[in-house]
Amino acid sequence: MEEALYGAEGFYRRPEGPAGHFRTSVHASGLYAGAVARLLGEVDEALGRPAELAFVDVGAGRGELLAGVLAAVPAGLAGRLRPYGVELAARPPGLPAEVRWTDRPPAGVTGLLFANEWLDNVPLDLAEAGEDGVLRYTEVDTAGGEQRPGAPVSEADRRWAERWWPVREPGDVVELGGPRDEAWAGAVGSLAAGLAVAVDYAHTAGRRPPFGTLAGFRDGREVSPVPDGSCDVTAHVALDAVAVPGVHSLWTTQREALRALGVSGARPPLSLASSDPAAYLRALGGAGEAAELTDPAGLGAFGWLAQAVRIPVPESLGGLPGWQTLVP
Numbered sequence: 652m653e654e655a656l657y658g659a660e661g662f663y664r665r666p667e668g669p670a671g672h673f674r675t676s677v678h679a680s681g682l683y684a685g686a687v688a689r690l691l692g693e694v695d696e697a698l699g700r701p702a703e704l705a706f707v708d709v710g711a712g713r714g715e716l717l718a719g720v721l722a723a724v725p726a727g728l729a730g731r732l733r734p735y736g737v738e739l740a741a742r743p744p745g746l747p748a749e750v751r752w753t754d755r756p757p758a759g760v761t762g763l764l765f766a767n768e769w770l771d772n773v774p775l776d777l778a779e780a781g782e783d784g785v786l787r788y789t790e791v792d793t794a795g796g797e798q799r800p801g802a803p804v805s806e807a808d809r810r811w812a813e814r815w816w817p818v819r820e821p822g823d824v825v826e827l828g829g830p831r832d833e834a835w836a837g838a839v840g841s842l843a844a845g846l847a848v849a850v851d852y853a854h855t856a857g858r859r860p861p862f863g864t865l866a867g868f869r870d871g872r873e874v875s876p877v878p879d880g881s882c883d884v885t886a887h888v889a890l891d892a893v894a895v896p897g898v899h900s901l902w903t904t905q906r907e908a909l910r911a912l913g914v915s916g917a918r919p920p921l922s923l924a925s926s927d928p929a930a931y932l933r934a935l936g937g938a939g940e941a942a943e944l945t946d947p948a949g950l951g952a953f954g955w956l957a958q959a960v961r962i963p964v965p966e967s968l969g970g971l972p973g974w975q976t977l978v979p
Contacts, residue, residue, distance in 0.1 A: 652774035655793075655878035657739050662883055663772070664740055675768050676850070676905070676950050677716045680940035684719025686912040687765060691720065693965035694763045694846045695728060704731050705762030705845070709838055710769025711736035713743040717750055733760070756841035764838055764847040770893065771851050771885045773831045777863060778804050780818040786825060796877040815892040816859050824863035828889045835893045844961040846968075850905065853890040853954030860887070890954045899959040901968055905944070906951035911967040914941045 656662050676683045695704050708717050714736050721734060734750045735757050736742070742752035751757070756764065777789040779800060786809060790801040804812070808827045812818065816825045839847045854860065864887040867876035876884045894900045918938050945951040957968050 652878045652884050655880045655884055656772060656774065658880065660880050662880055675712075676944055676953070677712070677719070677767060679943055679950065681719055681723075682914050682940050683909075683944055684716055685723045686909050686914050687716065687763075688720045688723035689912050690765075690846075690848070690965065690967060691724065691732075691763045692728060693967055694962070695731075697846075697959075697962045697965050698761060698844060700731075701761055702731060703733055703761070704728065705733045705735060705757070705760035705764075707735045707737060707756055707760065707762065707764040707841075709737040709756060709764060709766035710772065711738040711752075713740075714746045714750065716765070716767060718747065721747055721749075733762075735760075756838050758841050759843045760841065760845070761843050762845045764842055764845065766835075766838065766847075766849045766851075768851055770831050770835060770849055770888045772883070773834045775830050775886065776804075776808070776827045777865065777886075778808065778812065778825045778827055780821050780823045780825075782821045784818075784821070786812055786818065789824075791878060793877060793879040796875050811892075815856070815889055819861070823861050826863050826865065826886045826889070828892050831888060832893050836895050839895045839898060839958055839960060842960045846962065846965060847958045847960065849888070849890075849893065849956045850953055851890070852885075852887040853956075854887055855889070855891045855902075855954075859889070888954070890956050894956055895958055899964060901957045901959075901964065903955050904947070904951060905953040905955055906947055908955040909941075909945050909951075914944060917941075 654661065657664070691704075691706055695701075698704070706717070706720060711717060717734050717736050721729070721732070724732060736746070736750050736752045737754070737756050738752070739754050746752070778786040779789055780786055781800065786804045788801040788804055790799050791797070804827065808829060811827060811829045812825045815828065818825060835849060852864070865876045865884070866886070867874045867882040867884055869882035874882050876882070878884050890902060943950060
């Protein structure tokens with residue numbers, strides 16, 4: 652999976668980038684970047700408006716979210732902002748000069764670290780429970796996509812599955828999330844102070860899918876998830892396992908998170924159509940985009956995990972309906 656996604660000929664090295672194959676919330680509407688910019692402003696307030704504020708976009712793709720946030724922040728904050736794009740692919744052309752492009756989260760920064768649909772592409776192993784109850788790694792023939800049972804999982808992976816994804820019967824599939832837990836712990840640990848947010852397809856204990864979630868995407872269509880570099884290979888995230896212990900953690904759906912940040916799919920009042928038809932049409936278009944971002948059967952069902960590092964929980968996250976405390 653790692654070679655297929657990030658190797659020299661990997662899917663994410665392609666010049667067209669992720670947007671050439673599928674839409675994320677970032678691509679769906681500029682309202683998403685605007686909401687992240689508002690959250691960044693709240694983090695700035697919680698930190699006491701430091702002289703330098705970092706915005707770290709992990710899994711930055713081709714810099715679309717970075718560009719949108721930079722365009723949306725107020726002038727008073729823009730002068731103190733230090734934006735970082737974290738991505739294995741090369742720096743894309745046309746990115747604002749102030750963006751620092753790196754292959755890992757910068758260490759010791761203060762601000763907002765935001766990872767939109769990153770963890771679902773952190774490579775992991777799959778395992779399946781045999782008739783004897785033993786978990787064995789799933790091996791894949793990259794030439795044809797056929798799967799077969801391999802060796803029993805390591806002791807570390809066995810313990811992870813026992814804690815986070817216990818099997819109930821033969822044939823159950825486990826997506827072994829240890830690498831994602833480590834990746835997120837490293838990202839959160841890079842903050843000296845601030846807020847770390849992960850947004851992704853997700854599930855929590857009690858709602859693990861018995862046959863897994865592994866999927867492939869190419870050219871806007873779902874395809875067989877063969878790890879040969881021809882398609883995206885992705886799996887949903889065990890969000891409760893990922894959360895770093897000892898760090899204040901909250902989680903909710905994207906629908907609730909964006910509503911708390913001012914993104915609503917409500918239609919504009921009809922009276923506006925009479926007084927200012929152009930403004931009404933603009934507002935109507937924005938309402939449609941907001942509805943897509945918060946659709947409970949679509950993007951709105953994504954999970955948001957927020958972890959506050961040495962700061963008070965920002966206003967839009969603390970004490971509002973929909974946000975729940977998560978105990979890893």
